Amino acid sequence: MSIINPSPVGRRTCSLLTGAVCVGLVFAWPAQAETTLEKIRRTGELTVGTEAAFPPFEFVKDGKIVGYGSDILAEVVKELGVKKLNQLDLPWQGILPGVLAGKFDFVATTVGINEERAKRYAYTMPIADGMPYAMKRKGDAITKIEDLNGKVVGTQLASSTEPVARALDAKLKAAGGPGFKELKLFTAFPESYVALANGEIDAVIQSLPSLAVLVKEKPDIFELAMPTSKDGGFTYLAWVTRPDDKELRDAISGVIRKMRDDGRLAALQEKWFGFAMTIPDEGYLPPGAM
């Protein structure tokens, strides 16, 4: 039967065969009398969509969803006065159609901020700095960006680091180098890690928080190489709501800001990543964003 990538589909992949629209089907969403935020406040119930396969942000441990994002979510739940939290776990390919179809109230899973997405979804304040980094096999001689000339580089298809990788390639070529030997795009990051380990590719470009944890877990296999340029990408990571739920978005952003200001956020970053990040107040959204 038709199985379209039920793989460990990751995060920044924009969804795989998401909803197809039967030809002729008209989209007419039921008009909402009350906003999502009002509904949450009235019922005391919140439903969020999470891709719980992205450590250290959200992942499953002993049957429960835990991680940096989950800890923040707990604070948000408290601040919003929610009594009952439904946290749905689903692969990345179901996340954005799910929120658009109203299957959950917002996406409580880290989404890289980029221009196109920002036109269609409302981003909350960032919860992390996803600075792009290059990772290599332990002991390989890749120490500066120029060393990536002639190498096979991998990242995730349609992720926020895909444009970063393309921009890097262009930059190498502009500087007179040959550029990457090949850019391989995987539908999930874990697969690019396996490809790196078995020699299929020479480097993975991914955001630092994820790589830092991976390198800590597998110090014999992987090693951080160097930060790559941020050109072509907005590297902050945030949650998203439906475009018409700006109210809800602002409420969540308010909680995140409060947590940043009173140091709770930094403490969580230390706990999960081992280092703290700077989260800006503005400038994290591309032009034309909601």
Next chain:
Amino acid sequence: MTAQPILRVSALSKEFRGTRALNEFYLDVAEGEIVALIGPSGCGKSTLLRCLTWLEQPDDGFIEVAGRPFGRALMPRGVVRRQSRREIDALRPKIGLVFQQLNLWPHLTALENVVRPQTVVLGRARAEATRRADELLGRLGLADRAGRYPHALSGGQKQRVAIARALAMEPALMLFDEPTSALDPELVGEVLTVLKSLAATGMTMLVVTHEIGFAVNVADRIAFMDAGAVIEEGPAREVVANPRTPRLRSFLDLVLDRAQVPSGETLALPQTE
């Protein structure tokens, strides 16, 4: 039976999971002779035909066709040599088998059913194979049916195509498995005519049947088989008229009684000779 036999079967044995289907079966068929093999169902008739064509491998015993060993050869000093598949395949055209179910090839026309084995097995040129097929089908009264597919032929016509297919290989011997059973009763006379006309050309035939009347009419000699071996044989009419063994007698009583024929002496059978 002094002439060199076309078919010589000696001590043929075949066992299926402990049951002896053939138990030291002996039979000689002389050139130009028609032998009818009769016997109760389950006596090993079908197994015999399958072993004679090597569709089933006999456990033991020998088959000789036109003086040449088939399947297994007895070498000097009693050494038994099994023939290779190629040797067996090369000898197979010498034995024409007309299956009870006919087994015509439904995707080929009547003509092509007769042509194809000649070109594939004997390596004849298509033109020559077609000429022979036309001639055979004509002789069997099927000239105007040559272009038809098997499903568009009557039972009797199908049978004659199957006969033509076997004859086209120029066999030394023809085997018939229950040639009357797949046909309507009124067509039995037609089969008889065909077989008789074959006999007139000097063809050697072994006909397995359970119809005594048919056997008596078609055959020179009848062999009665029971429990995997021939237990009585002789000139057709004599065997039926004066069975010597009690087993044949009770078999005849059974089948003739069913056919409501009082006794062998007064068989009301069509005379063809």
Next chain:
Amino acid sequence: MRFDASILVDYWPLLAEGAWLTLRITIAAFALGYLAGIAVALLAILPGRLPRLMASVYIETLRNIPFIIILFVVYYGLPFSGVRLPATLVGTAALALFASAYYAEIVRAAILALPRGQFESARVVGMSPAQAMWHVVAPQVLRTLVPPSTNMTLTMMKESAVLSSVTVPELTYQSLIVQGNTFAPFEVFAAVAAIYWLIAIGIAEASRRLERRVGAAQAASVSANPIAARYLSLDARRPS
């Protein structure tokens, strides 16, 4: 929420390129998979236990595991053993491997469904097993083969979408890129569904023509019987 068709106009070339590769992969995997399938089917009908056991282990293992897993084992397993090939090649080979198990089963069942006498009557006139297969068994089996093979080929064509997860730039992969650029899931996948559907219609039509050519004689005999036409056929005109 609106349906924004302009996205499809802008990204049409990318999708068309992916569709073309999907089609080529399907054809290649069909040819390769069918050859392998026939070989395994012949193994399965050989006398003797060992070949039959080998064939059934092959068939059952590949048929009972989701394709994505077969693909991953081949794609990530090969480099560990030192073999390095382009992703499209490996992906197509994995797809052919997967499909061959189904084709083998289809061919095996079709051969076994043919009355034994057909093969035997060919052997008895002196044809070798190969000749009997070629002249008598194969042409008849072909008729029963077409419908299930078409089904499997359609399944395989759709399954080729999984190759996107190992960097093969086929239709689904390209649609992911378009998704990444536009972030409009519903529009892109409506288009992708339509393209898969079109390819499927093409395959079904090709098979219908083939079926008509190889199976004309059989069809005629069914509809000749009014009772059979009434109960046993879903396509014929209603008997009056």
Next chain:
Amino acid sequence: MGFKFEYLLSILPDLALAALVNVRLAAVIIAIALMLGTMLTVLRSLKLRPVNAVVAIVISFVRGTPLLIQIFIAYYVLPAVGLDLTPEVAGIAAISFNSMVFVSESMRGGLASIDPGPLEAATALGLRPPVIWWKVVLPQLFRRIAPVLINEATIVVKGTALLSVITVVDVLRTAQQMASSSYRPFETLVGAALVFLVVNLAISLAGKTAEARFAATRM
């Protein structure tokens, strides 16, 4: 990152537990698909032209588009027309619908191989069409296509793996969760493969045994 056999062994119990979800859903789906598929077949046999034209388009769509897309439509697009289903209901509906079409198509093939003789006899006896269907056609048909139906059941089991995209946490989703925290996608996928293999072999074996017993009682 070589293959770690101990890790594979350690995750098998949890994967097997998760497989219960797939098995439960598959059982419901197969029952529904059999029922609906039979009804669709009988409906098609009536040869009402407009109905069969619509059925032909539906069949073409179901056969021609990936199952995942059909699942997406059931879960994410149907709410647009006022049909908001829970994940499991949407998943069951989508796969049953898909499987119904394949069941009916297998029946179409099976019908062609049935001997019309008994039907003629039944008609001559004056039996009414529903009785003929129920007592004569369907029993023969099910016996004939039993192997195909068993095969379809294994396909349904594999199909349930796709329900992870609509928040059903099944074997595959559990494997994905494990892979992402252990960074061992290879072992977890092989583990999931083993679980699917065992479930489907069990189905095939049970089917064959049932078939053999059925055949034996008929002799």
